[in-house]
Amino acid sequence: NIARVEQVMLAAPVIPVLIIEDAKKAVPMAEALVRGGLPAIEITLRTGCALEAIKLVADNVEGAIPGAGTVLNLAQYEAAVEAGSKFIVSPGATPKLLDAAEQFDVPLLPGAATSSEVMALLERGYERLKFFPAEQAGGAAYLKSLSSPLAAAKFCPTGGVSLEKAPTYLALPNVLCVGGSWIADAKAIANEDWAGIEERARAAAALRA
């Protein structure tokens, strides 16, 4: 699990977090992200067409690594795996969700925001975590303070992260990548601004030299 999640986290410095309202936009959006250098993308299960969008990307976009975000329970985990998700992201972690994850080969990147939450996940074998909500929970200074006592845990901070804030996170010893919606927000997707999405993806991909 650790190796497979880490592969996703190291594919690029940023994992775009996406809310897709129209499945028809999924393929051109993912193509723009891949062209810009961001293959791993998190499509959140917050809209009715999210699973269809994941399937369309998995089936049609070469080079893309589609994942499902906002996965809260076994039913969503199973549906996300069936749709072709290569990884699963959750905003937090519950014993039930972790039990569910054990039934599937597709790895989970579970969310945590406190040292006790991180410790509970380490106890269950999770060393690659989402730090959520990053900015609101205390930002890079907070996350840095976890790096010495909880050195095994490496994070993808997500929540309030921007192109400007990403480098501070990426410089931390316990950060492998960051996540964020700024590359392809709802407006850019609705407006089919594929060139803008590609441009922001390229800038994000360049964050790691």
Ligand code: 3PG
């Ligand atoms: C989310 O769950 O919406 C992600 O954390 C993205 O957060 P952001 O919109 O602040 O980048």
